[in-house]
Amino acid sequence: MRGEKTKDDFQAVDDVSFTVEQGESIGLMGLNGSGKSTLLTLINGTMKPDEGRVLTRGRIAGLIATSAGFHPQLSGRENVFLNAAVFGLTEEETKDRFDDIAEFANIGKHMESAVGNYSSGMSSRLGFAIAINVDCDIFLADELLAVGDRPFKRKCIEKMEEVRDSGRTLFYVSHAAGSVRKMCNRVLILEEGRLVFDGDVDEGIEYLQYDSDGDDDEREDEELGADI
Structure with missing residues (x-):
């Protein structure tokens, strides 16, 4: 008033263009x-740009932020299935890859603990382990x-x-x-x-x-x- x-x-990004x-x-x-x-x-x-457009082809995966896509009250195991679904994996595909994900993350018994109690390093381990096992x-x-x-x-x-x-x-x-x-x-x-x-x-x-x-x-x- x-x-x-x-x-x-x-x-944050202004007039950026590349192929x-x-x-x-x-x-x-x-x-x-x-x-x-x-x-x-x-x-x-x-995110969507305010102006212009972003054209991509195929499935996109990766780790762009620690704990991105994780629910803090769910266990690591539950978040594996949740996060994998976001990437487009079916439940059966995730089950087939779960052992590889768990082995790479190497967080042991903490896989059954709530992700909200993880350190940033543990979250990063789990997030990357999921992303790298997605066909993209x-x-x-x-x-x-x-x-x-x-x-x-x-x-x-x-x-x-x-x-x-x-x-x-x-x-x-x-x-x-x-x-x-x-x-x-x-x-x-x-x-x-x-x-x-x-x-x-x-x-x-x-x-x-x-x-x-x-x-x-x-x-x-x-x-x-x-x-x-």
Whole structure:
């Protein structure tokens, strides 16, 4: 009533346009707040753009947020079936893959506990274990290695390599130059919601000047399971 401003409009992703061919491995990079996670949710279909359109083909799976799609009051086992159904798996398909999911997640007796009591690492383990066992055409991974111990990170990298080598399209969000080099053949860089680079991996990393950051190099080694 006093004419004061009550809200701000913020374009998390602004005028971004690109085309990805089947089987490409895309490293999505940029500083925190640049719009990477928002872009993945648009590709995933969780969010709809206010303008423009996102065209995808085939089934999409992946991990774009720890605990995404989990019901906190249900057990890990129950959430496996719930989350798998969201990805389009039937109950029988989930039963067939349950042992593989449980083995990869490796959370033991906690599979029967409520997910609301899980640590972020346990939720990340279970979420990735479900997503990686879904037959998909596009796999999205939003900094999935940011949480978890070193052996789990190594397992994730190995599984991601299997996804890439299978001919599926991969979107991989990471701040670690080493793992992007290992996983991807193309880099997209966002700055304040705008696409500022689309091209060669090494050129993209040089654009971001990530190679000059010693702390980042150490994090890359840990993510890749290198002996240090």
